[in-house]
Amino acid sequence: MILAFGLAFAAGTHAGIPVRGVPGLGEPTFLTPRTGWTSSVEGGFVRVYVGPTEADAAEWMLRAREGLTLQPSPATVLLGDEAFGDGDALYVFRDGNVAVFVRVERGALATARTLHAAIEDGPAWPAAPRLLPRGEGGWELGERGVSVSFTGGQLVPFRPGTWSELPATVVVWDAWGRPAEWERP
């Protein structure tokens, strides 16, 4: 099957923003499924959340704006479905199920535009990862994604995705920053 990925030009459910390859973004740091991923940019950082639904991203937007003095973005510079900013250093927008927070020293809107332009449509939400028994003992992830985070268990050092003792939770992030979760039965 050939999957065609393309840039997204309208609100809706998107795959997300590629965690690598967007000009100006540093290496991604993956937080939690409910908080998303983050990356440094010149003069600051961005946070990106991709939710299963638009409502999830809208909730994230509320939290991102909490406590900040932001104004609704003028229609002339509106990105996505809703956007807020302080006129220079902060900009927050949501396009469908993708929400983005930009905090830089100045020029937040330019960074936000770069990220908005990078939103892609693509494959369906990733399936929950599987932990498979290893021949030599322990467990190994069936799907590695681009990053794996976990709690509990005992990692085999320098063998990411491999444990000598079963972890409590595992999150696998895909190339668009979407999390797939596994919990110890």
Place this chain on the structure above:
Amino acid sequence: MLWLLAACTTEPVFVKDGVRTTEVEDEPEWAVSLAGPDAADALLAPVLATSVESAEGDAVRVEVLDASGAVVATLADGTGLVDEVSWDLGLTPAPVGAYTQRAVLLADGQEVAVAERPVWVVRVGVTEGTFTGDRIPLLWHDAGGEGQYWSDRGDGASFSLSAIDDGATATPFPPLWDDRDSPPEDLTSATLPVAYPWNSRPTLVFTAAGDTAGAPLTLGIEGWTCVDQDDGKRACTADAPLAESVGIHETPLALTWSTPSGEMARQSLPVRLYLMLGPPGFDRPEVPYQPWVAVVDDVLGAIQGVEPTEAAVTAAIVEHVYRDLSLAYDTRSGASAYVQYDWNSYNDATLDLSSFLSRRRGSIVNCTDCAGLVQAFSNMVGAPLDYSIILSNFDLNYIQAIGYDEYTHCPFGNRGCGFSYHAVTTPDDNLTIFDATLALDGDSDPGSSPHTELLVQSVDGDEYLDRLVMSGNPRYDYTQQGNIR
């Protein structure tokens, strides 16, 4: 002088000037003896030094004989008196085994006294050392990538060697592992730090290897009491706590190899013990809610020697975060750099500690960041702490924000003179407050100049609100522990 020998006695009896005596003043009392350590190790202690005491003779011959009686080393050749001899295995090697050290006292060329004692040539060493007891787990947060946590689980070996020697030299103890982020890929390449409560008496269990040739050789640590375990290992427990408070203990341990006759060899074992206030204060025990080496190394170094109480430790952490970490408040927007809350509440704050440690998103922070740091640091070193949110939308009295040296009640300039919320930390459901985001004005009028710096270290919860808030209806809410990653 007249000496008479009395007959029919069990020992010689002499009479001198009418006085009976058993002493013979003028007869030589030939005697020779050997003393000192009785074991040597070709690699750890290749020279066996022996003191020789002799009386009345004019020369001593000292030799070492093997089990067949053959002389394997001549330590004194009988041409004169000596008071010490040395058997240097480097000059006269001998295989591991039991030997006899023999001293012969000569007088006028005649053998007049002999002393013998067993000595041993051994080849011994330690192949593993594991700290046990009430040890606290330590965690490295980058075992193959950020967030790839590796815990020593509180029971891993501190060091292990593949062999006690390479045939020519004794294998040295690995150097201390100094990387605070990542564990060694090869666990035999380094001696790992360990963590204990500050007032514990650590136990170090050794696995010894080699050949003692039957010598009564024991392994010990100076200032520790050691016993043999049923599994053949040797367990040594400190006779007293290693320090009087929290901190980092790095005094090498003096390992001794001894027989009842004395110390054969001494080895220096490098150690780094993180002495915590107690077990972690997190309300869950799993990875990554354990002390991170990168955190405790910094924090314990900064608060070393502070009074070992929860209040004093957390207070010292507040000062460390406020003054030492080169952090500054985000006076532009008060936005967080390293913490995010859950979707639509202030629940489940997640501190991106891995990124903070490398300052990936800079050093401009807000109250959420500071509360997250103080909470994580305090819990890691054993002082339980929650974060708490003060709600909502209140105007400020004068404060001195982290990274600033001036008081203001409008930290955002013309953009605002209040907080929509404020994050702090508390150990007791907001009865007392710790806060590294700001210093309060500690004088009788916190709403105007002048100002007296008051770090928020165990400040009464009501007093804190009184000093912080100029107007509004502040209340504490969302008191809980956060997440770390």
